[in-house]
Amino acid sequence: MSDQTAPSRAAAWWSQSKSRSQATAVAALVLTAVLVGISAYVWVSPTGAPLRKVVDQAAEAVTPFAAQNAELKRNLDRATETIASQKGKLTALQKASLAAQASAAKQLAAAQQKAAAAESQLASVQAQLSAAQSKSGSGSTASGSTASGAGSGSGGKGSSGGNAAAPITAPSRAELLNPAKRYYGMYTEQAPFNWATFDATSAKVGVSPNVVGYFSGWDENFRANAVTRSWQQGRLPLMTWESRPIDAGNDTVDAPAYSLPNIIRGDFDAYLHQYAKDIVATGLPLAIRLDHEMNGIWYPWSETDGQGKSINGNNVGDYVKMWRHVHDIFQQEGANTLVMWVWAPNIVNNLPASHKAPGYLESLYPGDEYVDWVGLSGYLRPPYKPDNDFSFDYTFKASLDKLRSITSKPILLAEVGASETEGHKAAWITSFFQALAKPENKDIIGFSWFNLAVTSYVEGVRATNDWRIDSRADTLSAFITGLTRPEDDFALIPAP
Numbered sequence: 001m002s003d004q005t006a007p008s009r010a011a012a013w014w015s016q017s018k019s020r021s022q023a024t025a026v027a028a029l030v031l032t033a034v035l036v037g038i039s040a041y042v043w044v045s046p047t048g049a050p051l052r053k054v055v056d057q058a059a060e061a062v063t064p065f066a067a068q069n070a071e072l073k074r075n076l077d078r079a080t081e082t083i084a085s086q087k088g089k090l091t092a093l094q095k096a097s098l099a100a101q102a103s104a105a106k107q108l109a110a111a112q113q114k115a116a117a118a119e120s121q122l123a124s125v126q127a128q129l130s131a132a133q134s135k136s137g138s139g140s141t142a143s144g145s146t147a148s149g150a151g152s153g154s155g156g157k158g159s160s161g162g163n164a165a166a167p168i169t170a171p172s173r174a175e176l177l178n179p180a181k182r183y184y185g186m187y188t189e190q191a192p193f194n195w196a197t198f199d200a201t202s203a204k205v206g207v208s209p210n211v212v213g214y215f216s217g218w219d220e221n222f223r224a225n226a227v228t229r230s231w232q233q234g235r236l237p238l239m240t241w242e243s244r245p246i247d248a249g250n251d252t253v254d255a256p257a258y259s260l261p262n263i264i265r266g267d268f269d270a271y272l273h274q275y276a277k278d279i280v281a282t283g284l285p286l287a288i289r290l291d292h293e294m295n296g297i298w299y300p301w302s303e304t305d306g307q308g309k310s311i312n313g314n315n316v317g318d319y320v321k322m323w324r325h326v327h328d329i330f331q332q333e334g335a336n337t338l339v340m341w342v343w344a345p346n347i348v349n350n351l352p353a354s355h356k357a358p359g360y361l362e363s364l365y366p367g368d369e370y371v372d373w374v375g376l377s378g379y380l381r382p383p384y385k386p387d388n389d390f391s392f393d394y395t396f397k398a399s400l401d402k403l404r405s406i407t408s409k410p411i412l413l414a415e416v417g418a419s420e421t422e423g424h425k426a427a428w429i430t431s432f433f434q435a436l437a438k439p440e441n442k443d444i445i446g447f448s449w450f451n452l453a454v455t456s457y458v459e460g461v462r463a464t465n466d467w468r469i470d471s472r473a474d475t476l477s478a479f480i481t482g483l484t485r486p487e488d489d490f491a492l493i494p495a496p
Contacts, residue, residue: 183446185211217246260318276333306352344375375414392435413447417467433482
């Protein structure tokens with residue numbers, strides 16, 4: 001390669017000579033000018049409108065995305081603030097939950113302490129009873145004598161069982177009518193035909209009831225085994241006898257065949273005569289609560305519905321006529337020497353106004369010559385009225401005042417219980433037993449507790465109420481403490 005050709009090649013890499021390089025540059029300038037001119041013409045000419053439109057649309061499309069992004073950022077900021085706030089609330093709730101758990105633990109510990117104290121007191125009472133029984137050397141059973149505060153009284157015909165079986169005995173009717181100690185009774189699902197629940201609850205309480213409550217309908221013959229099984233345990237049978245079929249539901253008042261006029265005119269006379277004869281054949285006393293809560297509006301034997309309309313074809317005045325008719329048939333058969341008749345209305349608190357009016361309850365009372373004890377059904381149950389202070393007096397006082405204005409017969413609280421709903425049960429039980437120690441309630445000879453959990457409608461509200469004595473530890477503790485108070489004067493039979 002010569003020295004003269006090297007500089008000329010280095011002057012323009014894309015041209016073989018300097019003259020060609022210059023010509024190429026000029027051509028490039030001319031091409032650029034032409035392109036610029038064409039672009040200007042296209043842009044300003046009418047035919048260039050579509051291009052401008054596309055560009056404008058692209059620019060407009062950018063604006064909404066920017067606004068949307070800004071809105072999304074604001075939403076994100078708000079969500080971040082909400083999460084922070086909810087985290088703070090969650091922390092506060094967790095702290096409150098821990099505090100509530102600590103409080104509940106303290107309450108449970110206190111209830112357990114009370115239960116232990118009551119059990120200790122009960123053990124002392126049981127020891128005293130055992131010592132007293134050992135000293136007495138009486139041939140009567142402990143439960144039988146304590147049930148009435150006296151000895152075994154008149155004998156009774158027992159169930160067959162061979163020569164080795166001991167005869168079933170019971171106190172006399174006179175001793176039972178005026179007990180030296182108060183009665184403590186209980187209803188369970190199957191007693192006296194099965195004692196499993198009855199005995200299990202008694203074991204928890206530590207005291208065995210000396211009354212057993214049960215129900216029977218007018219489609220059943222007299223069940224002698226209910227009475228014999230009760231007295232085998234030394235317990236007074238308290239039969240609630242309903243003039244309707246035993247399996248009838250509580251959601252209807254219609255039972256035309258069992259209307260009060262039908263009973264009064266004699267449709268059931270053959271049945272009643274045989275029933276009374278069977279009682280006499282058994283030879284053991286019992287209490288009969290015939291057609292209870294007659295002042296309410298929920299049973300077929302009630303007379304009116306609170307608005308003046310007949311229930312089940314009954315007439316005003318028929319209830320007393322029915323009661324006396326049944327009583328008179330028992331008198332003819334000699335059964336009234338064994339039967340204690342219990343007339344037991346419902347507490348008046350939530351009845352219709354017409355059924356709380358002066359004179360209404362009096363119109364349903366058969367008379368002292370037809371009644372041995374008067375009683376009440378009374379529960380602490382929701383829905384609670386605003387003025388309910390969850391006390392004995394709120395539940396029972398108005399009704400007790402009404403009973404005492406009608407008669408001076410002994411009073412048996414024949415069906416009582418308290419619901420766990422809203423947590424007032426233990427306090428109500430404490431009030432219940434405290435009230436029994438007051439002098440004005442000395443005529444109350446006892447009570448029978450409805451020891452079941454039941455679902456029912458009350459004032460249009462469907463609810464399940466747990467009436468059981470052992471529904472909670474604090475409830476059981478309150479019951480034990482109240483029942484074993486010496487001032488309440490109950491017959492304290494140690495549970496087996």
